[in-house]
Amino acid sequence: MKQFATKILTKRIQINFNQYFSKILTLSKAEHKALKELTLGILKSKHIHINKIVSSLQEDIKLKDVAKRLSRQYLKNNFWEKVTTSHIQALSKSIKKEDYLIWDGTDISKKYAKFMEGLEFVRNGDTKTIGLGYNVLNVNVINSSKEIKPLYSKAYSFEMGAKSENNEIKSAASFIKNITGNIGMWILDRGADNTILKDYFVESINQFVIRLKRNTKVNYKGKDIRVDKLVNKLTFTQSQTVTKVKKNKRVQETYDLSIVEIDYAIRSKKYKLHLVVTKNKKGGLAYLLVKSNKENQFEILEQAFKGYGYRWSIEEYHRHIKQEYNLEDIQMRTFTGIQSILAVLTIAMNIIYNELKSIHIKLLLDSGINLLNKNAVWELYNFIYYKIAKITAVLMTNVKFRHKVDYEPNLLRNQLSFNFNV
Secondary structure (H helix, E strand, C coil): CCCHHHHHHHHHHHHHHHHHHHHHHHHHHHHHHHHHHHHHHHHHHHCCCCCHHHCCCCCCCCHHHHHHHHHHHHHHCHHHHHHHHHHHHHHHCCCCCEEEEEEEEEEEECCCCCCCCCEEEEEEECCCCCEEEEEEEEEEEEEECCCCEEEEEEEHHHHCCCCCHHHHHHHHHHHHEEEEEECEEEECCCCCCHHHHHHHHHCCCEEEEEEECCEEEEEEECHHEEEEHHHHHCCCCEEEEEEEEEECCEEEEEEEEEEEEEEEEECCCCEEEEEEEECCCCCCEEEEECCCCCCCCHHHHHHHHHHHHHHHHHHHHHHHHHHHCCHHHHCCCHHHHHHHHHHHHHHHHHHHHHCCCHHHHHHHHHCCCCCCCCCCCCHHCCCCHHHHHHHHHCCCCCCEEEEEEEECCHCCCEEEECCCCC
C-alpha cells in the first residue's frame, strides 16, 4: 500500500513540475530543455555543483557530454535574464496586491577559491568574518497564508561592474516591477535606510516598509526629529500577539504598536508617509517607514507589522539553500555561469515551496519517509521545506527525461516528458 502511495505521489510531483514548465513560454526549445534538466538535477541531487546535477540525471551518454550540452545554454550571457524574466512572468498572475515582496541580501563565501571570475571580499553573515565570495540579492513573495514563492536571485560583484548595493536593489525592484506591474508591498531591512533608496522607493514603488535606524530623522509636524526621540511623543494604542516557534516550542509574544503620519520631501515635493513603531515586552523598539495604499491608519499599522514580521521567512530560506543545497559549493569559472545557476536554483526552490504546496501534507504523511520526529501537529505547519526537499529528492531518484516527438503537422517539435520508472 505504501509503495502504491509513493508511486502516486511521485507522479503528482512530475505533473506539478511539468505544469510549471508549461508556463515558461519565452525560451527557445534548447534553453527550455536545458532549464528543465538543470532544475530536475538540482531537485534530485540537492546540490548546485554541475557534476552532481549531471550525474543525477542518469543519462545514457557520458557525463562530460551532458555537461557540455547544458553548458551551451547556461553559459549564454543572456540566460539569467531570460530565465528570470520567464519565471517572474509565470508567477506574476498569482501575485496579489496584498502580498509581500521580501528583499534580503546574503553571501556566497568561497574561502578556498582563487580562480572564479568576479571574486571579491565580502562579509560572511554566518561567521561575521571577511573573505572571498559574492554578494547575492534575493526576493521572495509571501502571502497572508505564509505561502512562499521564490522570485528573484542575482549575484553582484564590483569586480564585474556593479556600481553599488543601492544600484543593485533599485535595478532588482525595477526589473520585477516592470513585469508584475508594481503590485504587492516591498519589505526591506535597515540596509535600505539611506537617502538614495528611500527616495527611489517613495517615488517609484506603490507600497513598502523600510526599517529605520534609531538615529534616522523624520519630518514630524514640520520639524526634523530622530525616531528614537520621536517615540517619546507617541502613544502605544494597539497591540498584536504573534505565535513563534522557539526550540521546537510554540510561544506567544505581544507587541505594542503606534503609528503617526510624517512628511517626506524629495526636491521640494512632499509625500505623506507613516512611521510605525513596535515595542516588545522587553522594551525593544523597531521603527518602520511605511508607504501604503490603505487609508485607515489601523489597517496600515496591521499591514506593516505583519509584513515586516514575515522577514524571518527569507532568512530561513537562505539557511535552507546553503545547508541543504550546498550553495557555497558552487564552482563556476565564469560569473555568467554563477548567475545562471542562481536563476535555476530559484526555480527549483519555487517547485518545492510553491508548485508542490497542494501536496505538502501528503508528502509528509503518505510518502513512507518519516521525517516527523516529534509526532506533533506543528511539524506540519512550521517551516516544512527542509523535509519537503528531502522527500522530493528521494521520490524523484529514478525519474528520467525522455524525448517525445509529436508528428501532428502543427505540433511537430521535440518535447520533454518523464520516463516514469520507479
